[in-house]
Amino acid sequence: MPSATLPTLSRSEIELHNTAKSCYVTLGNNVYDVTDFLDSHPGGADLVLEYAGKDVADILKDEASHTHSDTAYEVLDDSLVGFVASEKATNGSAVNGNAANGKVKEEEEEEELRYDSKGRPIHPKTGMSCEEDLSKDTDLDSDYKTYKFLDLNRPLFGQIWYGGFDKEFYLEQVHRPRHYRGGESAPLFGNFLEPLTKTAWWVIPTVWAPPVAYGVYLASQGFENGWRQASFYVAGYCIWSLLEYILHRFLFHLDYYLPNNRVGITMHFLLHGIHHYLPMDKYRLVMPPTLFIVLATPFWKLAHTIFYWDWNVATTVFCGGITGYILYDMTHYFLHHQNLPLWYKQLKKYHLAHHFLDYENGFGVTSPFWDTIFGTPLPMVTNVKAN
Numbered sequence: 527m528p529s530a531t532l533p534t535l536s537r538s539e540i541e542l543h544n545t546a547k548s549c550y551v552t553l554g555n556n557v558y559d560v561t562d563f564l565d566s567h568p569g570g571a572d573l574v575l576e577y578a579g580k581d582v583a584d585i586l587k588d589e590a591s592h593t594h595s596d597t598a599y600e601v602l603d604d605s606l607v608g609f610v611a612s613e614k615a616t617n618g619s620a621v622n623g624n625a626a627n628g629k630v631k632e633e634e635e636e637e638e639l640r641y642d643s644k645g646r647p648i649h650p651k652t653g654m655s656c657e658e659d660l661s662k663d664t665d666l667d668s669d670y671k672t673y674k675f676l677d678l679n680r681p682l683f684g685q686i687w688y689g690g691f692d693k694e695f696y697l698e699q700v701h702r703p704r705h706y707r708g709g710e711s712a713p714l715f716g717n718f719l720e721p722l723t724k725t726a727w728w729v730i731p732t733v734w735a736p737p738v739a740y741g742v743y744l745a746s747q748g749f750e751n752g753w754r755q756a757s758f759y760v761a762g763y764c765i766w767s768l769l770e771y772i773l774h775r776f777l778f779h780l781d782y783y784l785p786n787n788r789v790g791i792t793m794h795f796l797l798h799g800i801h802h803y804l805p806m807d808k809y810r811l812v813m814p815p816t817l818f819i820v821l822a823t824p825f826w827k828l829a830h831t832i833f834y835w836d837w838n839v840a841t842t843v844f845c846g847g848i849t850g851y852i853l854y855d856m857t858h859y860f861l862h863h864q865n866l867p868l869w870y871k872q873l874k875k876y877h878l879a880h881h882f883l884d885y886e887n888g889f890g891v892t893s894p895f896w897d898t899i900f901g902t903p904l905p906m907v908t909n910v911k912a913n
């Protein structure tokens with residue numbers, strides 16, 4: 527029950543506020559005092575008064591009567607005065623006279639969870655309440671004024687490098703998602719280097735599938751039995767799934783073990799920070815091939831160290847792993863940008879919750895399997911469904 531800070535009002539209590547002197551409306555479980563707003567309503571005060579004391583969910587959605595922009599919801603956000611009491615909770619609860627003066631108790635409100643205009647909790651760490659929020663344009667100027675982190679109107683790289691951010695502040699801010707101009711790519715360098723900072727999803731299979739196929743072909747010459755090679759290939763693929771979890775959790779989100787200096791912070795930003803900062807940027811999502819080579823080389827060496835007795839086995843396992851990586855990066859892209867069928871829908875919710883809900887859990891992208899094994903699952907799937 528979201529009753530900790532603001533009063534709970536019974537339906538009958540709310541219905542009393544049906545005049546121009548005191549006008550309440552509800553949206554879901556939230557109660558709003560829109561008295562001050564009556565005169566500024568574009569459709570006139572009377573239209574609002576028709577709904578005084580009543581629920582406005584339907585009229586806000588009903589585009590035929592008149593469209594309501596996001597501003598309508600923002601106006602509501604600012605005038606939240608309480609919550610609708612559930613029928614049972616009404617008797618003898620927080621319903622009291624001072625709710626009628628319609629003043630929001632702001633000091634108290636700040637301590638607790640806040641709610642968006644549809645009554646969903648706004649998560650304090652991300653400032654968001656649902657996956658759709660990830661695709662809502664950030665007001666670039668006010669974002670910079672409010673948080674004094676990065677100014678999205680200017681190239682980001684220099685700001686990170688010269689910003690002198692403290693690690694803790696950086697981590698707090700970089701995991702708070704922003705959305706740049708309808709999903710365009712925010713400038714990173716703002717010069718001729720800019721195109722090099724962008725990687726389209728199809729680059730991944732185009733660049734890496736041919737060498738994988740060639741590697742498998744070369745190694746196949748050392749196998750007498752095709753099935754034997756296939757099983758090493760599948761083993762490599764399975765190893766990838768664990769690696770995907772480990773890399774995302776311990777390298778990409780090195781977070782609290784990150785060195786507190788500009789090199790550490792800039793590396794974090796380029797590797798994964800930027801994806802949490804601007805999660806819906808289509809060209810800063812999959813791994814640029816140059817970065818991939820740097821990360822994959824140690825694994826090539828590792829495979830050949832473990833399977834030192836047979837180059838063909840090592841290469842086959844490695845190629846199976848890279849296949850896993852290619853599918854992972856494509857899946858990651860599609861989870862963000864594609865409407866997907868069946869269980870991928872759940873996977874999409876799961877991964878987007880890693881962004882808008884809790885970046886310290888939910889590291890599995892192609893499956894939540896390792897999250898459940900290592901105790902970092904997102905408990906959200908049912909929650910999100912409820913909306």
Ligand SMILES: [Zn+2]
Pocket residue numbers: 701778779780781885
């Ligand atoms: Zn992180």
Ligand SMILES: [Zn+2]
Pocket residue numbers: 801805858862877881
């Ligand atoms: Zn993501």
Ligand SMILES: [Zn+2]
Pocket residue numbers: 774778779798802880885
């Ligand atoms: Zn992440």
